[in-house]
Amino acid sequence: MSFGTRQAQQGARAAQPAHARAERQRARILDAAERCFIERGFHGASMAHIAATARMSPGLIYRYFNAKNEIVRAIVERHLETDGCPAMQRLNTREDFCARMMEAFERWRRRDNPSMNAALILELTAEASRDAEILEIVRSKDRAVSKDLSVAVQRAAREEGTSLSLEAAHLRAVVLQCLFEGLACRVVRNPSLSAAALRPLLDKVIAALMS
Amino acid sequence: MSFGTRQAQQGARAAQPAHARAERQRARILDAAERCFIERGFHGASMAHIAATARMSPGLIYRYFNAKNEIVRAIVERHLETDGCPAMQRLNTREDFCARMMEAFERWRRRDNPSMNAALILELTAEASRDAEILEIVRSKDRAVSKDLSVAVQRAAREEGTSLSLEAAHLRAVVLQCLFEGLACRVVRNPSLSAAALRPLLDKVIAALMS
Amino acid sequence: MSFGTRQAQQGARAAQPAHARAERQRARILDAAERCFIERGFHGASMAHIAATARMSPGLIYRYFNAKNEIVRAIVERHLETDGCPAMQRLNTREDFCARMMEAFERWRRRDNPSMNAALILELTAEASRDAEILEIVRSKDRAVSKDLSVAVQRAAREEGTSLSLEAAHLRAVVLQCLFEGLACRVVRNPSLSAAALRPLLDKVIAALMS
Amino acid sequence: MSFGTRQAQQGARAAQPAHARAERQRARILDAAERCFIERGFHGASMAHIAATARMSPGLIYRYFNAKNEIVRAIVERHLETDGCPAMQRLNTREDFCARMMEAFERWRRRDNPSMNAALILELTAEASRDAEILEIVRSKDRAVSKDLSVAVQRAAREEGTSLSLEAAHLRAVVLQCLFEGLACRVVRNPSLSAAALRPLLDKVIAALMS
DNA sequence: AATGAATGAGGGTTCATTCAT
DNA sequence: TATGAATGAACCCTCATTCAT
Numbered sequence: 101m102s103f104g105t106r107q108a109q110q111g112a113r114a115a116q117p118a119h120a121r122a123e124r125q126r127a128r129i130l131d132a133a134e135r136c137f138i139e140r141g142f143h144g145a146s147m148a149h150i151a152a153t154a155r156m157s158p159g160l161i162y163r164y165f166n167a168k169n170e171i172v173r174a175i176v177e178r179h180l181e182t183d184g185c186p187a188m189q190r191l192n193t194r195e196d197f198c199a200r201m202m203e204a205f206e207r208w209r210r211r212d213n214p215s216m217n218a219a220l221i222l223e224l225t226a227e228a229s230r231d232a233e234i235l236e237i238v239r240s241k242d243r244a245v246s247k248d249l250s251v252a253v254q255r256a257a258r259e260e261g262t263s264l265s266l267e268a269a270h271l272r273a274v275v276l277q278c279l280f281e282g283l284a285c286r287v288v289r290n291p292s293l294s295a296a297a298l299r300p301l302l303d304k305v306i307a308a309l310m311s
Numbered sequence: 312m313s314f315g316t317r318q319a320q321q322g323a324r325a326a327q328p329a330h331a332r333a334e335r336q337r338a339r340i341l342d343a344a345e346r347c348f349i350e351r352g353f354h355g356a357s358m359a360h361i362a363a364t365a366r367m368s369p370g371l372i373y374r375y376f377n378a379k380n381e382i383v384r385a386i387v388e389r390h391l392e393t394d395g396c397p398a399m400q401r402l403n404t405r406e407d408f409c410a411r412m413m414e415a416f417e418r419w420r421r422r423d424n425p426s427m428n429a430a431l432i433l434e435l436t437a438e439a440s441r442d443a444e445i446l447e448i449v450r451s452k453d454r455a456v457s458k459d460l461s462v463a464v465q466r467a468a469r470e471e472g473t474s475l476s477l478e479a480a481h482l483r484a485v486v487l488q489c490l491f492e493g494l495a496c497r498v499v500r501n502p503s504l505s506a507a508a509l510r511p512l513l514d515k516v517i518a519a520l521m522s
Numbered sequence: 523m524s525f526g527t528r529q530a531q532q533g534a535r536a537a538q539p540a541h542a543r544a545e546r547q548r549a550r551i552l553d554a555a556e557r558c559f560i561e562r563g564f565h566g567a568s569m570a571h572i573a574a575t576a577r578m579s580p581g582l583i584y585r586y587f588n589a590k591n592e593i594v595r596a597i598v599e600r601h602l603e604t605d606g607c608p609a610m611q612r613l614n615t616r617e618d619f620c621a622r623m624m625e626a627f628e629r630w631r632r633r634d635n636p637s638m639n640a641a642l643i644l645e646l647t648a649e650a651s652r653d654a655e656i657l658e659i660v661r662s663k664d665r666a667v668s669k670d671l672s673v674a675v676q677r678a679a680r681e682e683g684t685s686l687s688l689e690a691a692h693l694r695a696v697v698l699q700c701l702f703e704g705l706a707c708r709v710v711r712n713p714s715l716s717a718a719a720l721r722p723l724l725d726k727v728i729a730a731l732m733s
Numbered sequence: 734m735s736f737g738t739r740q741a742q743q744g745a746r747a748a749q750p751a752h753a754r755a756e757r758q759r760a761r762i763l764d765a766a767e768r769c770f771i772e773r774g775f776h777g778a779s780m781a782h783i784a785a786t787a788r789m790s791p792g793l794i795y796r797y798f799n800a801k802n803e804i805v806r807a808i809v810e811r812h813l814e815t816d817g818c819p820a821m822q823r824l825n826t827r828e829d830f831c832a833r834m835m836e837a838f839e840r841w842r843r844r845d846n847p848s849m850n851a852a853l854i855l856e857l858t859a860e861a862s863r864d865a866e867i868l869e870i871v872r873s874k875d876r877a878v879s880k881d882l883s884v885a886v887q888r889a890a891r892e893e894g895t896s897l898s899l900e901a902a903h904l905r906a907v908v909l910q911c912l913f914e915g916l917a918c919r920v921v922r923n924p925s926l927s928a929a930a931l932r933p934l935l936d937k938v939i940a941a942l943m944s
Numbered sequence: 945a946a947t948g949a950a951t952g953a954g955g956g957t958t959c960a961t962t963c964a965t
Numbered sequence: 966t967a968t969g970a971a972t973g974a975a976c977c978c979t980c981a982t983t984c985a986t
Contacts, residue, residue, distance in 0.1 A: 279486075
């Protein structure tokens with residue numbers, strides 16, 4: 101992710117009889133792994149734990165993933181917004197940006213949405229600094245998000261009466277991502293932080309960014 | 312830390328002959344550990360690896376630390392600005408804030424200053440979501456930083472001709488921390504990010520924050 | 523045990539297909555552990571050694587026991603006569619007591635019956651003075667044995683024409699246990715001790731005890 | 734020991750200026766070791782612990798003992814009655830035997846006399862079954878005790894009006910040792926055992942032995 | 945004579961991975 | 966497809982022993 105995390109995900113469910121089951125099993129494993137990773141971190145979560153959470157045997161996992169590393173990478177991939185970042189494309193006004201951020205913030209605070217977990221974002225980013233393959237996944241997603249986000253910023257700026265070059269918009273997108281990921285850090289370090297109090301300030305900052 | 316990491320640290324070096332050696336050994340271990348943690352993460356780095364990096368036997372480490380956990384905590388503690396956050400107290404103008412951020416950003420990019428490592432900040436924060444003791448260390452430092460940072464924001468705002476209540480300043484401090492930590496994320500995810508291009512934008516945002 | 527060690531034990535072997543294998547593995551581990559403990563003592567025997575003796579990998583042991591301590595305790599438990607001390611209940615005459623003692627003595631001398639090993643009794647008793655949990659196991663078995671042994675003493679005494687209160691019988695039981703455990707010490711310290719020569723004397727002592 | 738433990742020990746204290754200090758250091762180490770062994774067993778007590786108890790550095794111990802094993806052996810040696818077993822030679826009547834046993838029993842119960850510790854006797858005996866050198870020490874002491882004890886039994890028997898061959902007396906000595914060591918077991922396993930209640934019974938048994 | 949820092953082998957234990965079933 | 970028993974390398978940590986001082 102970056103400024104936005106995945107929301108749709110499946111689509112296929114009872115469709116193809118061929119690899120349908122395999123896909124479902126993979127998803128089951130990834131769901132379990134995600135929960136475990138959030139609870140204990142990539143290294144702290146054991147295959148046995150993941151298997152138990154997925155209610156299957158450890159051996160079976162290896163039919164769908166060659167190694168624990170692959171699960172980590174798949175989780176990272178899945179955790180980041182997939183193909184095209186439709187969420188970004190739906191952002192049209194300054195308020196949309198702010199709303200989206202606050203929404204993420206709230207979900208992080210509640211810690212109930214495994215696919216939007218703040219600690220996981222941090223762990224994943226830290227891991228990217230060590231694992232080239234993960235870095236590549238993260239960066240490629242970031243690039244995609246950044247592209248759509250830049251366009252969205254252009255849109256929202258125009259709405260505010262400002263015209264931004266794509267390059268200028270891109271820089272703003274970077275700052276927005278900073279704010280977004282910074283919030284993820286804050287929410288972990290200070291879970292009692294008030295979203296309501298923060299909102300007007302964020303709105304002000306974003307407005308400044310658009311002008 | 313958060314919005315600032317330690318910079319001074321030593322001072323005593325060849326002073327007391329008594330515990331001097333012990334202190335030096337502890338530092339040697341922590342230095343090695345820090346490098347290893349950056350390279351492989353808290354859990355990925357083994358005591359053997361740390362020992363080898365510190366050029367000592369694994370057993371010796373246990374003369375200075377009771378357990379690996381203690382090293383992690385010491386690293387976290389050391390990595391965060393200690394007692395009173397003097398760096399924050401030196402921030403007086405809007406430009407100071409911006410300069411400090413860019414400076415951190417550059418040091419993160421260069422990756423040559425182990426005590427100012429972006430990935431470590433992320434890992435440490437992620438770990439705080441799982442280890443209560445680390446969370447406490449992080450939060451207590453954050454509280455101290457936040458206090459001094461709020462006052463600094465008040466100062467800088469007054470300089471800009473704005474008067475802020477302590478509460479209002481505190482909220483601004485939170486946003487500044489978000490930007491700061493968000494930059495740490497960005498620098499890991501996109502090491503080629505240009506500081507120079509970012510600076511005017513950051514200045515603008517901070518200005519908005521102060522007004 | 524004390525005045526008597528377990529003799530029956532199994533019964534189920536090829537019974538339940540469910541936990542049958544697990545039970546067999548546990549037994550295999552305990553058998554190996556017992557041999558190792560006899561050879562090297564509780565602390566001198568390493569898990570690796572036990573695993574090698576059981577012809578399995580060290581890791582596998584932990585599927586059946588959570589820790590080495592648990593094995594020690596299981597060994598202690600298994601080594602002591604279980605539930606009700608049926609052996610004691612079969613003692614009816616003075617000669618039975620003497621016979622039982624000599625039989626134990628002989629088995630100790632031969633050192634071929636791991637479940638009746640003199641050195642293990644001593645080690646186990648010494649360990650009980652340091653490990654509260656082991657002490658509890660030992661004492662609870664001792665209590666059970668003592669109860670049945672007291673009744674047996676009453677029986678045997680009546681056979682000799684003496685009527686003993688339960689309390690009086692209990693004291694005699696204690697002395698019998700002393701003799702029994704004292705023999706275990708002797709057999710270790712002086713393996714060449716002649717059972718045949720000892721027997722008449724023991725008989726005489728026991729007779730005095732019953733009168 | 735066996736039927737009796739050492740009581741005298743020193744004699745030399747400020748005598749020879751030559752090896753006097755060395756002897757005192759050895760004694761200091763052995764005193765500390767004994768306490769540690771009682772607390773934690775031969776294997777559970779570490780050299781560091783012994784050194785700390787002796788208030789010296791671990792390194793210094795190795796000036797007086799080549800290895801931990803040697804300390805164990807020295808402790809075993811010291812714990813057993815030295816030179817001729819004078820205690821045995823002072824036993825003249827049936828009552829003397831009983832008194833001596835009860836006295837040992839009481840000291841064991843109090844656990845305050847490090848040189849008369851029941852658990853240590855057991856541990857030491859168990860160790861003898863594994864360490865040939867310790868076995869030899871134990872056996873040679875046992876032989877010495879047994880000799881003196883046999884004579885003492887003859888003496889006491891004559892007092893009772895019975896004449897015993899040395900061989901017959903020797904067998905009685907063995908049984909007395911069994912009772913003695915058996916009491917050591919009992920005292921560990923059941924510390925609440927009443928000495929007073931046991932005494933008449935022991936007296937009766939010993940009387941039977943002498944007749 | 946004495947210290948205690950330093951070593952490194954080996955301890956108990958975990959866990960990613962494999963494999964017979 | 967699925968299990969879960971089994972492996973063994975590697976983990977954290979301890980401790981007998983050595984050695985520079």
